[in-house]
Amino acid sequence: MKSLKKTAIATIINAALLSAAGTSVSAFAAEEDTAKKSNQLEVIQVTARKRVENAQEVPVAVSALQGDNLDAYSSAGMDIRFMSAKIPSLSIESSFGRSFPRFYVRGLGNTDFDLNASQPVSLVVDEVVQENAILKGFPVFDVERVEVLRGPQGTLFGRNTPAGLVKFDTAKPSQEFEGYGAVSYGSRGAVDTEGAVGGALTDRLSARVSLLWQDKDDYIDNQAPGFEAKDEQGGYTEKAARIQFLYEGDDFTALLNYHTRDLDGSPIAFRANVIEAGSNDLVDNYEHDVVYQDAASRSTQQVESEGASLKLEWDISDEYTLTSISGWESAEIYSRADIDGGYGGYTIDDVAVDMGPGVIPFSSESADGIPDHDQLTQELRLASNFSGDFNYQVGLFYFDEELTIENFSYDTANNGALNGYVQQQQDTTAWAIFGSVDYVFSDKLKVTAGLRYSDDEKDFSADRTLSPLSVFGVGPLFIEKEVSDSHVSWDLSANYKVNEDVNWYSRVANTFRAPSLQGRILFGDDVTTADSETVTSFETGIKSDVLDGQGRVNATVFYYTMDDQQLTAVGGGANFNRLVNADKTTGYGFELDTEWVLSDEFNATFNLSYNKTEIKDNDLAVAVCAQCTVNDPINSAGLAVLDGNSLPHAPEWISNFTLRYNKELAEGNFFALGDISYRSEINMFLYESVEFEGKALTEVGLRAGYEWAEGDYEYQVSAFVRNLFDEQQVIGAVDFNNNTGIVNEERYIGAEFKVNFF
Incomplete structure (x- = not known):
């Protein structure tokens, strides 16, 4: 192993600081002439603007995950939440587990847990928007690249992107025969198997088939008195598949994509009074593999989804490309859980049933489902390919979604008999015309x-x-409402090449999130609406390649204002959500995204972001928790005043560091990869309270292994651990009943074998 000289480390630090400040780094190349290394960072190509471009020359704050880091993060049973805190300003959480991720970029997101909730961060997979939150939970496998675009993206992408965009590009078919297979085994009997194979069917037609199968045993024991059971929750079986066909003509290509998913498992574990009253600590007797629930035996979660897309692309002469993307997506879900997370709190035959852990004011056993869902999208765009100074894109977009939602309530004291039912129906139609020059x-x-x-x-x-x-005399209820709006989104950006290694960019952008409705009226009598929110964002930054291509430093500063931000008042004494608009919200911060070749054997990345958000509305107030200690001022109606609060699930600091070591050994290569992810404290709700301030969370991962090649095969065997120090904190909560919490995943240890073939 080559040792690192102090002068080289000092040069790296100086390069990072000066390039972030906009200083030319040409001098550093001269300083390193005697220490140049043969290996350089690869050029990252992104499609952040619907063209293939060098990420360093795109006037957008974009980060990409690909290659070894993407493989390490997403392998061995991880769902899409693996990206949380791996990219500047990005966090992801869920109260449904693997099926309903909620994305936050630069502090902007949506805590709404109902199944028609819109989000200000859009997810686009293979150029098709995944609008419903259930679609966003599709497993991540055989993916070529992940891009995260920060800041408003409303001009080219359109559907609800005031905070940003997460974009997945799966591996595509090619004429070359290739594929891979991987199997891993880990903690709690978890097995993860995935693979893909593709190649030519004719000299113009190719195909690729990708498969995933994941399985984990139930491992959570129920120790509620009278309801004891071993291994009752925590497991799942996940199956998914994707098949693609690519036709490549002389001036025409067609890509057909079909994908499907089937998940059968447990919902996330709700834990009653797991937070110590008057603090945000876990209770002393907390055990990750134990719950105390009286409805655990009925907890279940099933998800099925499928979709298809057809991308047609014509090269019209040498100067124009016409692209058509047609998409269809469909999802179904049924998720039932013991929401109060405890037992008792009711009477049977006028006899009180003992309750615990702690006080359970009332039982809450409920379910949500989507029995019917269809989403249709169509995009048509024309892009110029002129050799001169001027180019443009113009396009049309159409979106249609029909969504049926079911809300169920069950009487836990009567063996889970149905005692409440609501059906919601939401039909959405949207269209847009767009252009970029x-x-x-x-x-x-x-x-x-x-x-x-x-x-x-x-x-x-x-x-x-x-x-x-x-x-109590509450009976049937039927409510109809409609909302609509139109908006002109715009952006203006400039990219200035300081020298061959440094690009400076500035961008100002404006977009909106369409109006929303919320009709979870099991326990309420009103369908609430939220007006459109609009955001205007300003950012400027430097993208620089330093040390003769062996370092990359990208830095951005930003400021945004959001008018009429859509917020969800979750819980607060009742098991339903209420939509509200905040008069104004502001946010500002910075992002640092770096990558380094430290030596022939060491590569490193370091990312850091700071996000400061603030609600500015003197009159906005919401209901508060049943048993927690509220820090906000309380008005005469008993509501918490939100003015000055930060947004929920908006950590001020996010950081990630990775270090990879490679060493030739015998006929192969030994490697080791370590990563540290950190996010600072969060508020779990709109109001601030002692118990519902989530502590800072640091998670460490390690992976080490050996890879070698024989003929047309490459083999890899590795061992890994996630959350090395088994740090566990409350990352989500239920506030309407008791201090029920959701805790992050425990330490996970496993081993993997993988083979690539050509």
């Missing part, structure tokens, strides 16, 4: 301007046929 003013300066007109309409109904409060 690039103009090269000189060898150094390039300017881009974009414009999009969007029209969005939702028709909604909620029909309560059975009320869990019928004993």
Whole structure:
């Protein structure tokens, strides 16, 4: 192993600091002439602007995960939440587990747990938007690249992107025969198997088939008195597949993609009074593999989804490309859980049933489902390929979604008999016309301007046929509402080439999130609506390659204002959500994204982001928790005043560090990869309280192994651990009943064998 000289480390630090400040780094190349290394960082190609471009020359704050880091993060049973805190300003959480991820970028997200919740961070997979939150949980496998675009992306992508965009590009078919297979075994009997194979069917037609199968045993014991059971929760079986066909003509290509998913498992574990009253500590007797629930035996979660897309692309002469992308997605889910997370709190035959752990004011056993869902999208765009200074894109977009939601309430005291039912129906129709223009003013300066007109309409109904409060005279209820709006989104950006290694960019952008409705009326009597939110964002940054291509430092500073931000008042004494608009929200911060070749054997990345968010609305107030200690001022109506609060699930600091070591050994290569992810404290709800401030969370991962080649095969065997120090904190909560919490995953240890073939 080559040792690192102090002068080289000092040079790296100086390069990072000066390039982040916009200083030319040409001097550093001269300083390192005597210490140049043969290996350099690869050029990262992204499609952040629907063209293939060098990420260093795109005037957007974009980070990409690919190669070894992506493989390590996403392998061995991980769901899409593996990206949380791996990329600057990105966090992901869920109260459903593997099926309903909620994304936050630069502090902007949505805590809403209902199944028609819209999010300000859009997910696009193979150029098709995944609007419903259940679609966003599709397993990550055989993926070529993940891009995270921070800041408003409303001109080219359109559907609800005021915070940003997460974009997945799966591995595509090619004429070359290739594939891989991988199997891993880990803690709690977890098995993960995935693989893909692809190649030519004819000289113009190729195909690729990708498969995933994951299985984990139930391992959580139920120790509630009278309901004891071994291994009752925590397990799942996940199956998914993708098949693609690619036709490549002389001036025409067609890509057909079909994908499907089947998940059968347990919902996330709710733990009653797991938070110590008056603090945000876990209770002393907390055990990750134990719950105390009286409805655990009925907890279940099933998800099925499928979809297809067809991308057609024509090269019209040498100057134009016409692209059509047609998509269809469908999802079904049924998820039932013991929401109060405890036992007792009711009477049977006028005899009180002992309750625990702690006080359980009332039982809450409920389920949500999507029995029917269809999403259709169509995009048509024309892009120029001129050799001169001027190029453009124009396009049309259409979106149609029909969504049926079911809400169920069950009487735990009566063996889980149904006592409440609501059916929601939401039909959404949206269309847009968009355009983007690039103009090269000189060898150094390039300017881009974009414009999009969007029209969005939702028709909604909620029909309560059975009320869990019928004993109090609450009966059936039917409500219909509709919301609609249109908006002109725009952006203007400039990229200035300081020198061959440094690009400076600035960007200002405006977009919106369409109006929302919320009709979870099992326990409420109103369908709430939220007006459109609009955001205007300003950012500027430096993208630099330093040390003769052996270092990369990208730094961004940003500021945004959001008018009428859509917020969800979750819980607060009742088991339903209420939509509200905040008059104004502001956010500012910075992002640092770096990558280094430290020697022939060491590579490293270091990312850091700071996000400061603040709600500015003197009149906005929400209901508060049942048993927690509230820090906010309380008005005369008993509501917490939110003015000055940060947004929920918006950590101020996110950081990630990775170090990879490679060493030739015998006929192969030994490797080791370590990563440290950190996110600072979070508020779990709109109001601030002692118990529901999530502590800072640091997780460490390690992977080490050996890889070698024989003929047309490459083999790899590795051992790994995630959350090395088994740090466990409350990362989510239920506030309407008791201090019920959701805790992050425990330490996970496993081993993997993988083979690539050509």
